[in-house]
Amino acid sequence: MDIGTPAPRRRMRADARRNYERLLAEAAAAFAEHGADFSLEEIARRARVANGTLYGHFPTRRALLEALLGDRMRALAATGEELLPHPSPFDGLAAWARAAMAHTTIYRGLGAALMQAVEDETSELHTACKAVLAAGEGLVARARAAGEVRPDVTAPDLYALVNAAAWAGEQSSIPQGERLLTFGLDGFRTSATTRG
Amino acid sequence: MDIGTPAPRRRMRADARRNYERLLAEAAAAFAEHGADFSLEEIARRARVANGTLYGHFPTRRALLEALLGDRMRALAATGEELLPHPSPFDGLAAWARAAMAHTTIYRGLGAALMQAVEDETSELHTACKAVLAAGEGLVARARAAGEVRPDVTAPDLYALVNAAAWAGEQSSIPQGERLLTFGLDGFRTSATTRG
DNA sequence: ACCTGAACACCGTTCAAGT
DNA sequence: ACCTGAACACCGTTCAAGT
Numbered sequence: 001m002d003i004g005t006p007a008p009r010r011r012m013r014a015d016a017r018r019n020y021e022r023l024l025a026e027a028a029a030a031f032a033e034h035g036a037d038f039s040l041e042e043i044a045r046r047a048r049v050a051n052g053t054l055y056g057h058f059p060t061r062r063a064l065l066e067a068l069l070g071d072r073m074r075a076l077a078a079t080g081e082e083l084l085p086h087p088s089p090f091d092g093l094a095a096w097a098r099a100a101m102a103h104t105t106i107y108r109g110l111g112a113a114l115m116q117a118v119e120d121e122t123s124e125l126h127t128a129c130k131a132v133l134a135a136g137e138g139l140v141a142r143a144r145a146a147g148e149v150r151p152d153v154t155a156p157d158l159y160a161l162v163n164a165a166a167w168a169g170e171q172s173s174i175p176q177g178e179r180l181l182t183f184g185l186d187g188f189r190t191s192a193t194t195r196g
Numbered sequence: 197m198d199i200g201t202p203a204p205r206r207r208m209r210a211d212a213r214r215n216y217e218r219l220l221a222e223a224a225a226a227f228a229e230h231g232a233d234f235s236l237e238e239i240a241r242r243a244r245v246a247n248g249t250l251y252g253h254f255p256t257r258r259a260l261l262e263a264l265l266g267d268r269m270r271a272l273a274a275t276g277e278e279l280l281p282h283p284s285p286f287d288g289l290a291a292w293a294r295a296a297m298a299h300t301t302i303y304r305g306l307g308a309a310l311m312q313a314v315e316d317e318t319s320e321l322h323t324a325c326k327a328v329l330a331a332g333e334g335l336v337a338r339a340r341a342a343g344e345v346r347p348d349v350t351a352p353d354l355y356a357l358v359n360a361a362a363w364a365g366e367q368s369s370i371p372q373g374e375r376l377l378t379f380g381l382d383g384f385r386t387s388a389t390t391r392g
Numbered sequence: 393a394c395c396t397g398a399a400c401a402c403c404g405t406t407c408a409a410g411t
Numbered sequence: 412a413c414c415t416g417a418a419c420a421c422c423g424t425t426c427a428a429g430t
Contacts, residue, residue: 012393012394013393013394015394015395016393016394016395019394019395039421039422039423040422040423040424041421041422041423042422049395049396050395050396050397051396051397051423051424052395052396052397052398052424052425052426053394053395053396055423055424055425056394056395059424061423112367115364115367115368116367119368119369153379156368156370156372157372157375157376157379160364160367160368160372160375160376161364161376161379163364163367164360164361164363164364164376165360167360167363167364168311168356168357168359168360168363171308171311171312171356171359172311172315172352172356173315174352176352176353176356179353179356180353180356180357180360180380182383183349183353183357183380183383183384184376184379184380184383185383186382186383187378187379187380187381187382187383187384188379188383191387208412208413209412209413211413211414212412212413212414215413215414235402235403235404236403236404236405237402237403237404238403245414245415246414246415246416247404247405247415247416248405248406248407248414248415248416248417249413249414249415251404251405251406252413252414255405257404393430394429394430395428395429395430396426396427396428396429396430397426397427397428397429398425398426398427398428399424399425399426399427400423400424400425400426401422401423401424402421402422402423402424403420403421403422403423404419404420404421404422405418405419405420405421406417406418406419407415407416407417407418407419408415408416408417408418409414409415409416409417410413410414410415410416411412411413411414411415
């Protein structure tokens with residue numbers, strides 16, 4: 001499903017709304033091309049807006065990321081709930097993990113932001129991260145109950161695996177992210193407990 | 197084994213040598229406390245040296261890291277070779293992976309530097325990273341030959357797992373690094389291939 | 393209600409001038 | 412042979428002054 005440009009929550013003056021949307025558009029393009037750590041000052045310049053205007057709309061980089069990704073993250077959480085009744089609890093979990101990693105890789109450096117935001121209640125991204133974590137929790141709990149995943153696997157394990165794999169993929173010229181995710185998910189499986 | 201302060205490779209003038217060592221000492225302390233991305237300018241200030249002097253001795257941040265960690269990384273590679281005749285190839289590999297992660301976590305942010313350096317031949321850290329990778333390759337090859345690890349597991353997989361786990365641990369308030377490493381290593385195991 | 397742009401306190405890196 | 416410190420081109424963030 002296409003999500004489109006997010007809309008500001010409240011009524012805004014016409015010029016404010018235009019600036020808001022130009023900032024979002026330039027940020028989306030710049031983050032996609034150069035990563036989530038791209039210069040905010042340069043984004044303001046590209047949007048033909050004073051740097052102070054950017055901070056007026058988005059007091060932190062996290063606020064900007066939330067405006068860009070909040071809906072997408074809630075959609076990811078919803079996908080997790082849709083996968084709950086999957087015939088194979090492990091396969092449902094694995095499919096969602098791959099979708100989550102695909103989400104994390106839209107901006108380079110995003111994994112770090114998502115890892116920090118889930119533990120930082122003051123982060124504008126925190127609520128969205130919590131929703132994603134909760135979706136993971138549902139899938140993990142069901143796979144655990146079905147005995148398809150080790151009893152000690154937690155939702156934070158899944159969350160960390162997805163972000164760490166995305167991170168590894170960014171650092172590598174080969175598809176290291178997908179490989180790590182596969183190995184990690186298989187490490188979650190009950191059969192992996194059987195040691196020599 | 198203690199490694200101590202690395203020595204410059206060539207004869208130096210007395211004042212140069214003093215500056216070199218002060219820079220190394222301040223960098224080691226600052227990196228340990230604030231991570232491998234700590235300001236080089238501030239390190240020069242703490243060493244009571246002009247910023248240009250730092251660049252004279254260490255043209256890049258990577259050169260500074262190499263001077264600090266090169267010997268330690270070669271020692272890690274040697275440990276890998278010592279573990280080659282381990283009675284259980286998998287356990288030997290796992291023990292070395294844990295040692296490697298312990299090495300990576302001495303400075304926050306080091307994992308990213310090590311991931312990039314192993315693919316960047318122009319990096320001053322490249323040779324040391326290659327030595328570590330080669331040690332991993334030996335352990336992986338033996339575990340693979342013994343059938344204790346999946347046939348498709350590679351040395352870069354192990355290298356990436358260690359660094360990604362170290363990275364995840366840095367972002368988290370719980371020991372997420374150790375957990376991810378355990379899951380990933382178990383995902384390497386042959387038994388994990390047995391799927392439903 | 394919102395925008396502007398200067399101000400402040402930082403970076404990394406280079407390089408002419410010194411000793 | 413090495414050191415110095417200014418110079419350059421950047422950052423993120425704040426805030427008084429405008430409209």
